Amino acid sequence: MLKENCILTGQNVTILGWARSGIAAARLCEKLGAKVFVSEAKPEEALDEKSRIELNHYEHESGNNTKKALSADLIVLSPGIPLSIPILKNYTGRIWSELELAWRSLPCRTVAITGTNGKTTTTTLLGNILSQCYKNGKTYVGGNIGTAASEAALSARPEDLCVLEISSFQLETIEKFRPDIAVFLNLRSDHLDRYSNINEYAEAKRRIFMNMQKEDIAVLNIDDEYTAGLADELRNIKVVKVSAQKKADYNLRREFNSQILEAVKAPENLLSAVAVADILGVDFDEMMEVLRKFKGLPHRIEKIGSIGDVVFYDDSKATNVHSVEAALLRLDSPIVLVMGGKDKGEDYSEILDLVRKKCRCVVSYGNAAERIQKILGGEIVFKFDSAVKRAYELAKPDASVILSPACSSYDQFKDYVERGERFKKAFSELQMEKDL
Known part of the structure; x- marks a missing residue:
């Protein structure tokens, strides 16, 4: 899709939160012509050495978020920081997630993967497949894991692909974010220390679809009750269904042996990755070579x-x-x-x-x-x-x-x-x- 250029020349931008995504966002804003100010609630000595060195490249404050952070045309919010923090209550300017900033700057197609469970495994598996089998360009893998989306935006080209794991926190502050393909794996009660109930959490998650149009694709696991409902609701987007239990566009095949299923932990992780790779034109036999080598991720049973x-x-x-x-x-x-x-x-x-x-x-x-x-x-x-x-x-x-x-x-x-x-x-x- 064609996107309007993200130009921040001469604008004051505050980066709120100085972790992996904040650092990448600052670099990208600087490249886009902004004057960057960083506000980090932790004291500087609590940061690791690399983060301290990066921080001192910019005008900044640490140990507290003060009103100085509000003297900005735009605030880019790190995903761990909720909109409800006191410093933001009187701010009337624009607030973007780092995801929104990155997407506006990415020249290539984007695949966004969300859900309560299985996001990292699915993102990593799909990233492995595309990195080895997608011949038209480079595949960037990141978002909520690995490389921040803004880091990818610094070097991606139009022929590349960007595969992003997306959290509900990141989706809270999007405006125009519109992935070419969005994967929704499942929904379960989670993050109730941030959301008042599961419905509020679900509303944040489903924002992934809010700007998508008829040429975009939603890949949905219809074995999950919530995502099965989404399949009926998303009438203005092309819906691709995956299932291990019901008739769908993508089902389990005999080639997906017990070793592969054990590595991916849940069939919807495998089927969603396979569906997206197929949509993007990856040869099935080449895909299987990658699947056979996938050993799964640590810290998951x-x-x-x-x-x-x-x-x-x-x-x-x-x-x-x-x-x-x-x-x-x-x-x-x-x-x-x-x-x-x-x-x-x-x-x-x-x-x-x-x-x-x-x-x-x-x-x-x-x-x-x-x-x-x-x-x-x-x-x-x-x-x-x-x-x-x-x-x-x-x-x-x-x-x-x-x-x-x-x-x-x-x-x-x-x-x-x-x-x-x-x-x-x-x-x-x-x-x-x-x-x-």
Whole structure:
């Protein structure tokens, strides 16, 4: 599609939040001719060295967001910052997400992938396929993972492709963002620490379609109740349906063997990636070569080893109840489940019956521990390493231990990756103690 040029020459732009997307947005705004000011609520010493060096390239403030941040024609908002923060209440200018800024500057076709669960796996899998099989240009993969969209916008050409994982947070502050292909995987209750209810969360998610037109394509997993409903509602967009259970445009094929299905974790992840690749003209046999080599991503029901007959699984990416449910259904009983972290307002009672059926015990840690224990029972061990050790003691001699938190990581860790790596380290330490 033809887009109007994004020109910010002579405009004052504030970058609110100085993480990966904020840094990329500042570079892009500078390239587009803007005068950039950065406002970061964290003190400068709390930033890593690379971020501090980048920050000092721009006029900035740190340790607080002051009224100086409002002296701007445009504010570019990092995805972790809600519109409800006090400093923004009296601001009447434009507010864009970094996604909006990047899209206006991208000269190439864009694929946007959203949903509650499976976004990263689907984005990574599709990125792998296109990077190896799409011959017309380069494929950029990023958004909510990896490369920020604004980073791609700095160097992308018209013949390239940009595959973006998109969160509800990023979609809150779009105006014209219009992907050529939008993938919606599923919707489950999540982020209720940010949204007042699931309907508000769903409205943020479905904004991905709000500017799309008849030549654009929506790829929908109709095995999910919410996205099946969207298939009936989106009358002005071409809808492509994928399903592992119902008749659809793309269904499971015999070539998708158990190894591939195990790597992708959920069939809608595989089918959505295959559908988009096919729409973009990728040869199926070439696609299959990539699928056979895909090993899956870490921290998603990842078997990390055993101590005797006790098997350990890292499912740190499971930051909502639905993901925990999926993990418990996959594993054999008995299970010792390690849950906890920063409470997101999840309804833990949704998995109560399954926990009673499959779990020997739930060990809860961190900020959400007391609420989890009150609903699901089990034991509370507030410190993470101690919780893993206690889970092992309860699992002996023959149960599995799985970290599947149903919470965000931010009470004790910077992200789910750091939490998963700490779990692996705790496992290794237990293994060494056993060997002594």
